[in-house]
Amino acid sequence: xxxIIFVLAVLIFGLDALAxxxxxxxYNCYYKFSKLNDFKADAAIHFDVPGLNMKQANGKxxxxxxxKFRIKLMGIAFLPKQNPFESINGLADTNTYVAVSIGxxxxxxxxxxxxxxxxxxxxxxxxxxxWVNRAENLIYQYELTTRSSGTVMINQKxxxxxxxxxxxxxxFTFDVSKFKIPKGIAMDxxxxxxxxxxxxxxxxxxxxxxxxxxxxxxKDIEFTEx
Amino acid sequence: MYPSFIxxxxxxxxxxxxxxxxxxxxxxxxxxxxxxxxxxxxxxxNYIGLITQSIEQSIKLSGHIVTGNMVCFIIxxxxxxxxxxxxxxxxxxxxxxxxxxxxxxxxxxxxxxREKILFVKFVAGLIYVIALILFLGILSYPLSLLIFxxxxxxxxxxxxxVILQSADTVWRFIGxxxxxxxxxxxxxxxxxxLSCFTNNSITPIITTMSIIILxxxxxxxxxxxxxxxxxxxxxxxxxxxxxxxxxxxxxxxxSKSIGVxxxxxxLFYGISHYYFSKKRHHWIIV
Numbered sequence: 001x002x003x004i005i006f007v008l009a010v011l012i013f014g015l016d017a018l019a020x021x022x023x024x025x026x027y028n029c030y031y032k033f034s035k036l037n038d039f040k041a042d043a044a045i046h047f048d049v050p051g052l053n054m055k056q057a058n059g060k061x062x063x064x065x066x067x068k069f070r071i072k073l074m075g076i077a078f079l080p081k082q083n084p085f086e087s088i089n090g091l092a093d094t095n096t097y098v099a100v101s102i103g104x105x106x107x108x109x110x111x112x113x114x115x116x117x118x119x120x121x122x123x124x125x126x127x128x129x130x131w132v133n134r135a136e137n138l139i140y141q142y143e144l145t146t147r148s149s150g151t152v153m154i155n156q157k158x159x160x161x162x163x164x165x166x167x168x169x170x171x172f173t174f175d176v177s178k179f180k181i182p183k184g185i186a187m188d189x190x191x192x193x194x195x196x197x198x199x200x201x202x203x204x205x206x207x208x209x210x211x212x213x214x215x216x217x218x219k220d221i222e223f224t225e226x
Numbered sequence: 227m228y229p230s231f232i233x234x235x236x237x238x239x240x241x242x243x244x245x246x247x248x249x250x251x252x253x254x255x256x257x258x259x260x261x262x263x264x265x266x267x268x269x270x271x272n273y274i275g276l277i278t279q280s281i282e283q284s285i286k287l288s289g290h291i292v293t294g295n296m297v298c299f300i301i302x303x304x305x306x307x308x309x310x311x312x313x314x315x316x317x318x319x320x321x322x323x324x325x326x327x328x329x330x331x332x333x334x335x336x337x338x339x340r341e342k343i344l345f346v347k348f349v350a351g352l353i354y355v356i357a358l359i360l361f362l363g364i365l366s367y368p369l370s371l372l373i374f375x376x377x378x379x380x381x382x383x384x385x386x387x388v389i390l391q392s393a394d395t396v397w398r399f400i401g402x403x404x405x406x407x408x409x410x411x412x413x414x415x416x417x418x419x420l421s422c423f424t425n426n427s428i429t430p431i432i433t434t435m436s437i438i439i440l441x442x443x444x445x446x447x448x449x450x451x452x453x454x455x456x457x458x459x460x461x462x463x464x465x466x467x468x469x470x471x472x473x474x475x476x477x478x479x480x481s482k483s484i485g486v487x488x489x490x491x492x493l494f495y496g497i498s499h500y501y502f503s504k505k506r507h508h509w510i511i512v
C-alpha cells in the first residue's frame with residue numbers, strides 16, 4: 001500500500017512539475033528569493049580582468065528588496081555593473097517577457113533546465129538565458145545580453161543559504177574590449193619592460209560571501225555611495 | 227693648515243648654492259608639481275575617466291580614485307625624466323667652471339690632493355642631487371597626501387592598470403626615490419667626468435643634456451638594432467623605479483638595473499679620477 005502511495009505521489013508531483021510552464025518555473029525561482037527582505041554579508045572579491053592587475057578586495061554586500069544593492073569596499077575596485085539580484089526580481093512580472101524552455105544541461109552534477117527569455121519592452125535587456133533547477137526553484141546560472149554592457153554570464157554556487165536562494169559565490173564573466181592607454185596619456189614613455197599582451201576577450205569577477213545576516217533591516221544611508 | 231674634508235665640502239656647497247642657476251631646478255620642480263596638483267584637483271576625475279573608459283564599458287570603477295599616492299606617481303612619472311637636465315645644469319661645470327674662471331689653479335695650490343678635490347666635488351654634487359630629490363619628495367608625496375587624501379593607488383601603465391592598497395605604497399615610494407637618486411647620481415657623475423675634459427663651463431652641460439636626450443630618443447624607438455644598445459644606456463635603467471609599482475615585483479629585473487646604474491657611477495667617477503689626477507691639463511701647467 002505504501003509503495004502505491006509513494007508511486008502515486010511521485011507521479012502527481014512529477015507531472016505537476018512537468019506541467020509547469022517556463023514562466024511558472026522562473027516565477028517560482030523569483031518567489032523563493034522574494035521572501036528575503038534584507039540581507040548583508042561579508043564579501044571577498046577576486047578579479048581576473050585583462051588589463052587590470054589588482055589583489056582581492058574585501059568588503060560587504062548589502063541588499064534590500066526589491067532593488068537596493070551595494071558592494072561596500074574601503075578602496076578602489078572594479079565592480080560588475082549589474083546588480084545580480086535585479087534580474088531575479090525582474091522575473092516577477094511574467095507579462096513582461098516571453099519564456100521558452102530550450103533543453104537541459106548538467107552543471108556540476110546538477111541537472112538544470114535552460115529557459116530563454118525575451119523581454120516584451122524595449123529596455124536595456126535584449127535577451128536572457130536561465131539555467132534553473134525546477135525541483136529546488138533555484139537559478140544556478142544566467143546569461144544576460146544587454147544594450148549597455150554586452151553579454152554577462154553569472155554563475156551562482158549555492159551553499160548554506162540555498163534555502164533562501166542566496167549563493168555563497170557569484171561569478172561574473174563579461175566581455176572586455178582590449179585595454180590600451182596611449183603612452184602619452186599614461187606618460188609611460190621609454191618603457192624598459194614589455195609584458196606579453198593579454199589578448200583574452202573576457203574577464204571574470206568572483207564574489208565569495210560569508211557571515212550572512214538575513215532579514216535585519218538595513219538603513220537607507222548604508223546604500224548611499226560616499 | 228690642511229683644510230679638512232668637511233671644510234672643503236662646505237666651501238663647495240656654498241659655491242653651488244651661491245649660484246642662481248642652482249635654484250632653477252627647485253623652481254622648475256615646484257612649478258611642475260603645483261601645476262600637476264592643480265590640474266588633478268580640478269580635472270583629475272575626467273582625466274582618469276579618459277583612461278578607464280575602455281575597461282568601464284563592462285565594469286564600473288568604485289572608490290576614491292584621485293588619491294595623493296596616485297598624484298605623486300604622476301608627478302614622478304613626469305619629472306624624473308626631466309630632472310637629469312636640471313642636475314646637469316649644476317654639476318656639469320663643477321670642474322670646468324673653475325677652470326674657465328681660473329679658480330681651479332688657486333684650489334690646486336692648496337695642500338690637498340687632487341683626488342680629494344675631485345671627491346669633494348663629487349660629494350657636493352650628490353648633496354645637490356639629494357636636496358633636489360628631498361624637495362621633490364616633500365612637494366609631491368606628503369603635500370599630495372594632504373591635498374588629495376590617502377587611499378588605494380591606481381598605477382597608470384599603457385598596457386594595464388595596477389591597483390595597490392594604500393598600506394602597500396609607502397615603501398614603494400621610498401624605493402622609487404632611492405632609484406631616482408641613483409639615476410641622478412649617474413647624470414651627476416657623467417657631467418663631472420665631462421667637466422674634467424674641458425675648461426669651458428657650458429660644453430659639459432650641453433653635452434650631458436644632449437646625451438640624455440639622445441639616449442631617451444633611442445629608448446623610445448622600437449627598432450630591433452637598438453635593443454642590445456638599450457641595455458647599456460642609463461636612461462633605460464633610470465625609469466626602472468616604475469617597476470616598483472608592479473604586482474608582483476620583478477626583483478631581479480630591478481636589481482640588475484640598480485647594478486647597471488651603480489656600475490656606471492663607478493665608471494664615470496673612475497674615468498674622472500684617472501683623468502683629473504694623472505693628466506697634466508693645460509690650465510694647470512700654464
